Amino acid sequence: MMPRSLTARSLSLGTALALIVGFSSAGLGAALVGETKQVTLQQKGPSGTDALKALYRRPATIPFPKDNAYTPEKAALGKKLYFDTRLSVSMAQSCASCHSPSFGWGDGLAVGVGNGMNKLGRHSPTIVNAAWGEIFMWDGRLATLEDQALGPIQAAGEMNMPLDHLMQRLSGIPDYKPLFEAAFPREGMTPKTLAKAIATYERTVVSERAPFDAWIDGDEKAISEEAKRGFALFNGKAQCMTCHEGWNFTNDGFQDIGLPSKDVGRGEFAPGVIKMQHAFKTPGLREITRRAPFMHDGSLATLEQVIDHYDSGGVDRPSRSDLMRPLGLTAQEKSDLVAFLKTLTSNLTPTAAPVLPR
Amino acid sequence: MYRARTVLALAVVAGLSTGALAATQVIHQQGRAFSEESVTVTKGGAITFLNDDTIPHNIMSTSKGNEFNLGSQPPGASTDVTFKETGDVAVICAIHPRMKMTVKVVD
Structure with a gap:
């Protein structure tokens, strides 16, 4: 490899970079990673x-995503769904069972308890300030609060409720239909609107x-x-x-x-x-x-x-x-x-x- | 907070097959943010990832043909990554999910 000469000029760092001699690693079908150099930084974190x-x-305000803007109708519907135990197959658990306002929007337990009173593997996280969340679940496996809302409902160990079964059950509760119509005109009652409503309500749960x-x-x-x-x-x-x-x-x-x-x-x-x-x-x-x-x-x-x-x-x-x-x-x-x-x-x-x- | 812009101009005499002259851009990471949302680089060209933040970052990509993983890098670490395949490369910090950018690799 030929050496590469470089001229460094940085307003923030005032550092001179050492000469890069070549690449330290190379693999087929991947980007080439060069040798890592350590440069001197002029750190200037906040002081005082x-x-x-x-x-x-x-x-000053709660952020709502463009594709699920806030409306009072969505939040009101979402709150009902959030507290409704009929979202679980057993009809015994709601979102609020594990994310309860009585316990800082968690459940006060070491680990959550799911379908059949079986213990889950992890602590139920609070939903306080979820509106500002970048990624969801302890392991980050869900990208949005809307995705998150549908996760525990369907998870076999948690509410164990297949979405088609859930929508069928909600369709049999007459008073839900006008609430969905008001919140989602022309969209109606679907897993997507259900998730949007619950996520909208969750975003209103902000620490005071x-x-x-x-x-x-x-x-x-x-x-x-x-x-x-x-x-x-x-x-x-x-x-x-x-x-x-x-x-x-x-x-x-x-x-x-x-x-x-x-x-x-x-x-x-x-x-x-x-x-x-x-x-x-x-x-x-x-x-x-x-x-x-x-x-x-x-x-x-x-x-x-x-x-x-x-x-x-x-x-x-x-x-x-x-x-x-x-x-x-x-x-x-x-x-x-x-x-x-x-x-x-x-x-x-x-x-x-x-x-x-x- | 001061956001460093890319002001590092590198005259590169590459030891690569093309032997072409190219400019290498530096991506800064101050304040848990990449200094650019998107940069374009010619196939076979390099980008310098400089951790000028106050904490470690783990810059990587799983985009096909341009995979890389710099591992946990302390403040002050500077590493060049050369992209071999054309296409959009999604670059992230594995530790900090708000850090994401795209490297567009073109012919």
Whole structure:
């Protein structure tokens, strides 16, 4: 291979790239990956409390996709469907059974319980702030909230309800027809409109203003000094914000955080990608104190245990995120972090259970 | 947040079969985002993926004929990828699903 000369000029980096001599690997039927060089970066992350706080400001509006814009009719229909146990084959489980407003829109159990009261493999995730989700399920196997809505309904272990059976059953409930007609004129009652209605309702489930938001907006008395120190640790020594970033405290990324579970998570869909083995989607942290137990497997009962896990660095294996390492947190620092996390819980307005069509 | 644009001009004397002169574009990754949504490269040409973010990224593609996986790369890692087949290549970060872009490989 001939050497390649290059002239680097970068406004942001001010780095000079070393000469690339050639390609280190080559394979038929694939792109060629060259040798990786390490360049010096001039990192300039936000510094100072005010700059950090600006990253956590709540959005003013809920995002709805263009192909499923919000209407009150869709949301009202979606709410009825969400709470309707007739969406499961047993007529005993609704979406709200596992994603209940009584438990921060989860179920308060270590792992979910599905059809026939059988335990599922993973913790039921909250649906709070799902409107901002980039990808769905712990392993990211579904791309949209509409797809997600139909997943557990059909899953044999969960609501076990084939869609044709479901639509037949709903057709036999006279009061549903006008609700579908109002929400989806000329489209009627189909799995697609059912999914759109449920997803629309789910997008309206948003964490309300918490003490943390009041502090972000300038009320210094809204949270304790302990919690403020916790915020600094969250963004500093503990590096929580590398994954739990932004106002909803997640970038929807997949990380193996070193929990000793055999579940490969995202790895099922990315078998050749080392870092996706045992990787699960980073959950948001809003309403966190209502959502115990924690983690994808529900294995940690308290926030203190969660902090201890991160402090330990977890199981060191090839798939473990490069961001996981022992943190060396003191008892006071751990306590400060928990105090901060507690400021993310709002005084949720009670959700009224809907009267269902008969 | 400052978004780095592609300002790296590379004069490449390629050791590839064509031996042609080509410009190599740099894709930045600051703030968990690719600096471009779409770039075009000539078949046999390369793109430089530079992790100038503050955390590791795992850039890869499963698009047929142009598969690659850079693995977990720490901040500061810079790797050239040469595309051999024409077509649209969907490039993602396996870790961060909001990071996605297209490399259009043309004759």
